[in-house]
Amino acid sequence: MEEVQLMSRSYHEPVEVRLGRAAEHGVRVETALPAGVAGLSEGTGALVSEDPQVPAVFLWRGRLHLVQAVLGQWSLRVAWWRPEDRGGPMTTGRDRSELGDGSELGDGSDLGDGPGQEELERVVWRVEAGPGRLAGTGVYDLVQGERWWLERVAD
Numbered sequence: 001m002e003e004v005q006l007m008s009r010s011y012h013e014p015v016e017v018r019l020g021r022a023a024e025h026g027v028r029v030e031t032a033l034p035a036g037v038a039g040l041s042e043g044t045g046a047l048v049s050e051d052p053q054v055p056a057v058f059l060w061r062g063r064l065h066l067v068q069a070v071l072g073q074w075s076l077r078v079a080w081w082r083p084e085d086r087g088g089p090m091t092t093g094r095d096r097s098e099l100g101d102g103s104e105l106g107d108g109s110d111l112g113d114g115p116g117q118e119e120l121e122r123v124v125w126r127v128e129a130g131p132g133r134l135a136g137t138g139v140y141d142l143v144q145g146e147r148w149w150l151e152r153v154a155d
Helices: none
Strands: 008-014 016-021 053-060 063-077 121-130 138-144 148-154
Touching (some): 053 121, 053 138
Antiparallel strands (some): 016 053, 121 138, 138 148
């Protein structure tokens, strides 16, 4: 049997990501997600883990990619003592951006006293996605910080 090798490339480019409920968007979740990812039920406020909020689609280089599966999710610690790492690769210290789901991370008032908690950790989502259901897929590492960016692609 012939072994298939994936080629992995680093990009560190900004992307626009839209979050959505996995079941609504047909996204398979093939990994255990932290409890905070599960979200709350709109009617009761109860924790809902069977349909977590995950990246559903993302726009990269003008092409819309549909997420088919979440393969992994983990936290990435930021080197807070290095100023170039505080805002992510595409941001400045005071530049705040909206996340894909429309929620804001903060008003920037904590920037004068050192990094806030949202600046110390970023979330990495490893997803299987492609530019359409019938097109080929690849594995993408999407990093959720003050802004979203694409870190790595394996295809």
